[in-house]
Amino acid sequence: MPLTPWNAFVEVCRTGSLRAAAEATGFTQPGLSRQVAALEREVGVRLLDRGPRGVTPTAAGAALLPHARLVVNEARRGRESARTATDRPATLVLGAVPSATASVVPRAIGRLREAGGPEVTVVSRLTPELSPMVLSRELDAAVVTDAPPGLPRDEGLRATHLYDDEVVVIAEPGHRLARGRRIDLKRLAGETWIEDNVGSEVMLRQLAARAGFEPQVSSTADDLLAKTGMVAAGLGVAIVPAMLLPALRSDLAVLRVRQPVLRGIYLLARTDRSDLAPVVDALSAA
Incomplete structure (x- = not known):
């Protein structure tokens, strides 16, 4: 199955809008709709509900979404691995709550760069949005808080306290x-x-x-x-x-x-990641 329909579906779910997803992926809106329709035909069920307030996944779409994210993100990581093998610098995709992207995270990126660390791409979201993105490998890690609704509780995630x-x-x-x-x-x-x-x-x-x-x-x-x-x-x-x-x-x-x-500030990562100590150190110092 082509990767493009999967990516179209993930973007529609992320943005809640066919128009916004089309802009993000470079498709026309009808072209994007055709990609999602192709995925629905392949899977055999309707994946999206289109209403006056936007687009939301059906029960089947919600069940498929974490797998679709995994497909899209693993393909992206595969491309990055291939590029890294040709001596291009590695890239760390770091999520962060908006207040952290305006202060602590940029200073930490500067420290990582001075130490010869990876290039960092930053994604700004709220804590409840960041945790599933870490689980689905869309993000390598995320700077989150324990402010309401609190830290996510998932055996696949580890939260390292940075400071209060x-x-x-x-x-x-x-x-x-x-x-x-x-x-x-x-x-x-x-x-x-x-x-x-x-x-x-x-x-x-x-x-x-x-x-x-x-x-x-x-x-x-x-x-x-x-x-x-x-x-x-x-x-x-x-x-x-x-x-x-x-x-x-x-x-x-x-x-x-x-x-x-x-409120506590934490670095959230999957439990299988053991290579983030430099990121923790940079964020703590920042």
Whole structure:
């Protein structure tokens, strides 16, 4: 069976959109649909549901998806192995949560490069998305956190603790509490809180409950960049990890909280990988 239909199916499942998958693979949308249809004919069942809100795998498609990822990724690794055999530099595919890709990961890549280590390709996703990508060999490893919903529990994965990261509050520069000293979170009880993902909102609600108030949450941001932009525009305040601070835009104030919550930062890899000690060392040093 040709590899192209498998790759088309994986991309549609990843993006949730035939149009976005077509752009990612270089096909026209009808051409991509024909590739997926070819795979459905070969397998003998319908693999995708096409609805007004996007494309989702059927039960059969969800069952096939991890195997399809394995097929696509092993083919990619085969090509890389062949290229490495001709003395091209090896490539490490590293996933990371968005806050890590803005700070810790680039510094670690610099250390690896100075030490003559592998070239690194970075993929930015949230922790729940990264763990299946590591399992399916789409990623060699991933920098993840134990923030809600927590670390994945799978016998095929190993999480190596790197360090603990403080959660801070960001606000517009002229905020009444932007005075440089730690604050009680309850003093922000009347604020609008900008959130960009479910895990961060769960953490916010846990922090607020501990401080004795119910936060007013506005889920208007789709990602971390939009979240910081909305805060800078005075639309509310937000929690962010301290690891983001070196890359934070200058028109924001940082409010540190008394009795702050910490989230653990880990390198997630398959248990059969024993060659990642230099990556762990570089990330810990960074």
